[in-house]
Amino acid sequence: MKRELVIHFSFLVAFFIFIALFRQYFEFRYLLFLFGGLVGTFLPDVDHLIYVYASRPHELTSQRVNFMLAKREWLPILNLLYMTRSERKQLVFHSAFFQIIFTILAFLVLTSSGSLFGRGLVLAFSLHLLVDQIVDLTEVDSLDNWFNQSPLVASLSKQKATLYWLANLIIILIFGFLL
Numbered sequence: 145m146k147r148e149l150v151i152h153f154s155f156l157v158a159f160f161i162f163i164a165l166f167r168q169y170f171e172f173r174y175l176l177f178l179f180g181g182l183v184g185t186f187l188p189d190v191d192h193l194i195y196v197y198a199s200r201p202h203e204l205t206s207q208r209v210n211f212m213l214a215k216r217e218w219l220p221i222l223n224l225l226y227m228t229r230s231e232r233k234q235l236v237f238h239s240a241f242f243q244i245i246f247t248i249l250a251f252l253v254l255t256s257s258g259s260l261f262g263r264g265l266v267l268a269f270s271l272h273l274l275v276d277q278i279v280d281l282t283e284v285d286s287l288d289n290w291f292n293q294s295p296l297v298a299s300l301s302k303q304k305a306t307l308y309w310l311a312n313l314i315i316i317l318i319f320g321f322l323l
């Protein structure tokens with residue numbers, strides 16, 4: 145779990161420093177951008193709680209989380225969710241369909257809203273999903289979990305999954321630096 149936190153925060157800090165330097169976000173009011181980024185980094189992980197409490201409360205991991213929650217064991221819950229993350233195949237936020245819809249909504253937020261908090265939130269949320277894809281590509285060697293709910297694509301080859309990831313990277317870079 146510590147490794148994943150370090151990975152996500154390393155990418156967040158590096159990406160936001162580059163954006164701040166590029167866009168010259170040096171005034172105090174730009175802390176809202178950073179705060180939005182911190183919130184946006186944690187929001188995709190709410191997906192695992194939705195899975196445990198709403199989507200699949202009958203599964204063993206969900207029942208174990210509920211048992212630990214009754215005993216108020218917060219850190220063991222986080223460790224269990226981290227260790228069993230590859231078992232959850234039908235996550236709402238961690239799917240290609242959601243990512244496409246979120247990219248459209250992020251574009252709308254970035255182009256029509258002047259909110260620095262909103263800009264940081266959608267950029268960090270998108271970055272978190274991108275980092276999760278990197279982890280899946282390196283550990284599982286596929287993005288099949290991202291496409292298992294898709295009626296059009298059941299599985300992607302490693303090359304197509306990498307191209308999908310690169311397309312998402314380009315979109316995030318455009319959103320972060322040009323919009």
